[in-house]
Amino acid sequence: MLGLDKRDTLLLIIVSVLAILGPFILNPFPSNSALAQFNAGYPDLMQRFVIFGILAIGFNILFGLTGYLSFGHAAFLGVGSYSAVWMFKLLSMNILPAIILAVVVAAVFSVVIGYISLRRSGIYFSILTLAFAQMSYNLAYSVLTPITNGETGLQVYTDDPQYLMGPNSSTVTNLFGLEMRTTHSLDLGGWEFHFNVGYYFCVVMLLLTFYLSVRIFRSPFGLMLKAIKTNQTRLNYTGINTRPYALTAFVISGAYAGLAGGLLAAMDPLAGPERMQWTASGEVVIMTILGGAGTLIGPVLGAGAIKYLENIFSKINENVLQDWFSFLPHDVQEVVVWIFARFTGEGWHLTLGLMFMLVIIFLPGGLVEGSQRIMRLVGIGKAKGKSSGQGEDDEHHPKATPHVAE
Amino acid sequence: MGILEVKNVSKRFGGLQALGDVNLSVNENTVHAIIGPNGAGKSTLLNCFVGKLIPDTGSVMFNGISLLGRKPHEINQLGVSRVFQTPEIFSDLTVFENVMIPCFATRDGAFRMNAINSMTAETSIIEKAEKMLLDVNMQDKRNMHAASLSRGDKRRLEMAMCLSQDPKLLLLDEPTAGMARADTNNTIDLLKEIKATRDITMAIIEHDMHVVFSLAERITVMAQGTPIVEDIPENIKGHPKVQEAYLGTAH
Ligand SMILES: Nc1ncnc2c1ncn2[C@@H]1O[C@H](COP(=O)(O)OP(=O)(O)O)[C@@H](O)[C@H]1O
Ligand SMILES: [Mg+2]
Numbered sequence: 001m002l003g004l005d006k007r008d009t010l011l012l013i014i015v016s017v018l019a020i021l022g023p024f025i026l027n028p029f030p031s032n033s034a035l036a037q038f039n040a041g042y043p044d045l046m047q048r049f050v051i052f053g054i055l056a057i058g059f060n061i062l063f064g065l066t067g068y069l070s071f072g073h074a075a076f077l078g079v080g081s082y083s084a085v086w087m088f089k090l091l092s093m094n095i096l097p098a099i100i101l102a103v104v105v106a107a108v109f110s111v112v113i114g115y116i117s118l119r120r121s122g123i124y125f126s127i128l129t130l131a132f133a134q135m136s137y138n139l140a141y142s143v144l145t146p147i148t149n150g151e152t153g154l155q156v157y158t159d160d161p162q163y164l165m166g167p168n169s170s171t172v173t174n175l176f177g178l179e180m181r182t183t184h185s186l187d188l189g190g191w192e193f194h195f196n197v198g199y200y201f202c203v204v205m206l207l208l209t210f211y212l213s214v215r216i217f218r219s220p221f222g223l224m225l226k227a228i229k230t231n232q233t234r235l236n237y238t239g240i241n242t243r244p245y246a247l248t249a250f251v252i253s254g255a256y257a258g259l260a261g262g263l264l265a266a267m268d269p270l271a272g273p274e275r276m277q278w279t280a281s282g283e284v285v286i287m288t289i290l291g292g293a294g295t296l297i298g299p300v301l302g303a304g305a306i307k308y309l310e311n312i313f314s315k316i317n318e319n320v321l322q323d324w325f326s327f328l329p330h331d332v333q334e335v336v337v338w339i340f341a342r343f344t345g346e347g348w349h350l351t352l353g354l355m356f357m358l359v360i361i362f363l364p365g366g367l368v369e370g371s372q373r374i375m376r377l378v379g380i381g382k383a384k385g386k387s388s389g390q391g392e393d394d395e396h397h398p399k400a401t402p403h404v405a406e
Numbered sequence: 407m408g409i410l411e412v413k414n415v416s417k418r419f420g421g422l423q424a425l426g427d428v429n430l431s432v433n434e435n436t437v438h439a440i441i442g443p444n445g446a447g448k449s450t451l452l453n454c455f456v457g458k459l460i461p462d463t464g465s466v467m468f469n470g471i472s473l474l475g476r477k478p479h480e481i482n483q484l485g486v487s488r489v490f491q492t493p494e495i496f497s498d499l500t501v502f503e504n505v506m507i508p509c510f511a512t513r514d515g516a517f518r519m520n521a522i523n524s525m526t527a528e529t530s531i532i533e534k535a536e537k538m539l540l541d542v543n544m545q546d547k548r549n550m551h552a553a554s555l556s557r558g559d560k561r562r563l564e565m566a567m568c569l570s571q572d573p574k575l576l577l578l579d580e581p582t583a584g585m586a587r588a589d590t591n592n593t594i595d596l597l598k599e600i601k602a603t604r605d606i607t608m609a610i611i612e613h614d615m616h617v618v619f620s621l622a623e624r625i626t627v628m629a630q631g632t633p634i635v636e637d638i639p640e641n642i643k644g645h646p647k648v649q650e651a652y653l654g655t656a657h
Contacts, residue, residue, distance in 0.1 A: 239482035
């Protein structure tokens with residue numbers, strides 16, 4: 001179907017079903033039960049799952065296939081958001097022009113940054129991209145204040161020109177009148193499910209970008225990208241000019257990040273410099289590796305897992321912990337709460353770091369490899385060491401040394 | 407005029423004159439061996455043909471086109487393929503994918519944005535790659551990861567990759583170095599077969615005299631960066647200059 005083989009079609013269908021049923025799947029607990037705090041079916045959170053999923057899918061086209069590890073992808077995310085908000089300020093709150101401009105501007109940016117950074121490989125490439133992203137962050141923060149509104153961040157004001165705004169136009173982000181914030185809630189005896197227009201718009205984008213990524217993975221172009229990761233020397237002596245291939249992958253992945261940035265602004269019309277900070281770049285690296293770099297579904301899983309855990313862990317403050325451990329003797333409770341508090345709330349990043357270390361050490365193929373190991377244990381998986389010629393999903397793990405500097 | 411014409415090529419590495427005034431002509435459809443003791447400059451010379459090194463002086467012409475200043479992929483696109491001393495293959499990919507890549511490179515050139523087609527729809531490439539694997543007798547290893555092949559099979563795969571491009575000139579740098587006797591003999595047979603079935607010129611650097619005398623139609627002996635003798639194999643064997651170069655006898 002759609003030019004995909006059976007396996008990939010199945011994968012696409014699974015992703016579609018999961019995304020469409022997201023509001024049910026993510027709210028498994030009744031809303032007044034104690035477990036309700038583990039629910040994640042809220043519109044803004046669900047939107048973020050999907051948007052960061054798109055970001056990670058795009059990142060994976062570069063890192064998973066070519067092995068080039070960019071540490072500056074947040075720059076494209078930020079550029080996308082700023083462009084989108086400018087469209088809101090200049091034209092109207094229709095998200096279509098905003099998202100188109102976000103993708104185009106991010107792509108242009110990535111042509112420039114990619115062209116320069118790809119002159120080097122390995123760690124030098126990573127450092128160049130990191131430097132560019134930090135430069136963008138600092139420019140957005142200070143020098144470019146007229147464009148970015150500096151520290152405050154860019155937002156839409158009532159006195160903005162908004163040339164395409166008619167008298168009846170919606171004043172919130174919308175797609176030709178369909179407002180993104182519109183949410184229908186369904187109350188089913190204790191369970192509550194939220195169906196949000198913005199979420200479903202993001203889902204459509206996710207499915208389109210996921211489909212495109214599958215096509216790239218299975219194309220001759222994708223094969224060349226995998227070859228770049230494995231052996232650039234052989235590729236050069238085989239008559240392939242590797243640089244335009246790597247640059248194209250870089251630009252596609254930058255455009256994905258721009259789309260994600262545009263969608264963030266389309267859901268909430270704000271853009272701030274912190275979106276471009278290196279921690280944001282690091283986050284997408286972690287998402288991709290945690291899920292399984294080089295696999296199709298891994299990045300989406302990784303993005304979902306991290307955004308979910310971030311939400312849960314940040315919510316747990318000292319009061320919640322006191323409550324959890326109230327059965328312990330007072331002194332013990334104090335100690336236990338103090339320890340747990342380091343890893344929750346503000347300390348969430350500590351948990352993230354630990355989790356990342358554990359995955360890298362024990363499960364370098366990420367969640368995808370983990371689930372494959374489980375399936376093999378249970379005996380569902382195919383015999384080990386046999387793979388079809390069409391590139392299994394588990395075939396392309398990152399290597400320790402993707403590139404030796406030329 | 408040979409297919410490869412090397413004139414007055416020299417190359418210095420710091421204080422070391424690795425190549426000094428090399429003149430060499432490789433004729434079309436011959437197997438031309440370049441032999442000589444370690445450090446004679448054979449690999450350096452080969453690197454000057456493929457764009458890895460740029461000689462300090464002189465010219466390298468292939469089919470009347472200068473190779474100097476061209477990048478490796480440009481030189482390959484002109485019809486020059488190279489086999490490395492340690493096989494350079496795509497270890498993470500399957501054997502079949504390894505062979506498909508050079509087929510794409512030959513058909514599509516140095517860069518083509520081919521992200522629309524699915525691999526499975528590339529029937530002409532698939533056919534060509536299948537045939538190539540059949541030719542080198544590796545079709546049973548089609549779906550194996552290249553990394554898990556034996557050393558001899560890696561060499562075989564690398565040759566298949568080069569041959570699938572139908573090169574006019576095939577350069578081989580010590581293709582049997584470090585190989586067991588059986589693998590060496592396999593390689594000799596493979597090269598003989600290639601020679602018998604194709605219009606191809608081969609320049610082969612080799613240490614193993616058994617390999618050289620089983621294959622070469624012409625031999626150039628190098629010592630200290632310059633060719634000292636060039637002749638047919640029968641005349642090379644007993645040549646005093648060659649013995650001198652190999653045994654290191656003083657003048
Ligand atoms: N990149 C390099 N830098 C410095 N010296 C080199 C380099 N490549 C080769 N040499 C030197 O040039 C000489 C010729 O080397 P090489 O061409 O590898 O010899 P051969 O292949 O005939 O054994 C040797 O003395 C070697 O040490
Ligand atoms: Mg050598």
